[in-house]
């Protein structure tokens with residue numbers, strides 16, 4: 001099978017600062033200030049061409065960070081990502097400029113993807129039609145609701161017809177009718193054999209749509225495999241997690257971060 005994405009030993013370190021002074025000192029002095037926080041720790045992942053993969057995990061497990069790294073929007077701290085196909089990865093939620101209008105954003109995003117002005121003019125009507133934004137297309141994006149932004153991002157993404165499509169929570173903010181239309185479009189892409197990553201908290205959508213699931217937990221891969229194998233395990237975990245008290249969750253978190261420390265400690269390139 002041909003690989004579409006190969007990510008090896010990905011880590012992502014963020015700095016957490018107690019206050020603005022610490023943040024500034026870290027920038028301007030050679031000494032290090034703030035606390036290191038690893039949103040991803042040694043994540044290894046491969047997608048075959050045509051795979052439709054759901055990223056699951058509780059809040060803060062690293063799904064968006066990892067999908068943004070795959071999309072090339074956020075740089076990883078260490079590790080490598082190889083993408084096989086056109087460089088047309090698009091994260092639906094990313095890349096819209098608030099000061100620009102919807103129409104200007106279409107042009108900017110498409111230019112960044114390497115399209116010519118002529119090609120963009122040809123695609124523009126389909127993008128506007130899919131987005132259902134009507135006259136709002138000439139209003140600045142900062143006046144849009146999150147659902148409207150997501151509609152614009154989604155409309156651009158599906159119209160430019162990428163080989164690998166990353167959909168990050170886009171369906172959770174729009175209304176039901178738009179979510180259904182988008183899901184239908186994603187099914188069309190799936191039938192065409194495109195590779196897709198779907199970040200969602202909707203287990204129903206993941207079950208309906210994804211062949212495989214990557215389960216992230218506190219920045220580490222907890223499991224990866226066929227949806228029918230991983231989803232039931234994840235559902236059981238979520239039920240248990242919901243029953244846990246805050247204290248129990250904290251203990252679980254601490255144990256996970258201890259495991260993370262071991263994983264990071266055994267990496268030689270940090």
Ligand SMILES: Nc1ncnc2c1ncn2[C@@H]1O[C@H](COP(=O)(O)OP(=O)(O)OP(=O)(O)O)[C@@H](O)[C@H]1O
Nearest residue numbers: 014015037039057058059060061062063064065066
């Ligand atoms: N710019 C940043 N600075 C510091 N920490 C960050 C930054 N971006 C993300 N994080 C942290 O990294 C961790 C992973 O975040 P991420 O958004 O990838 O998780 P997620 O699984 O997508 O969560 P959710 O389900 O809530 O969307 C979180 O603890 C988050 O607080």
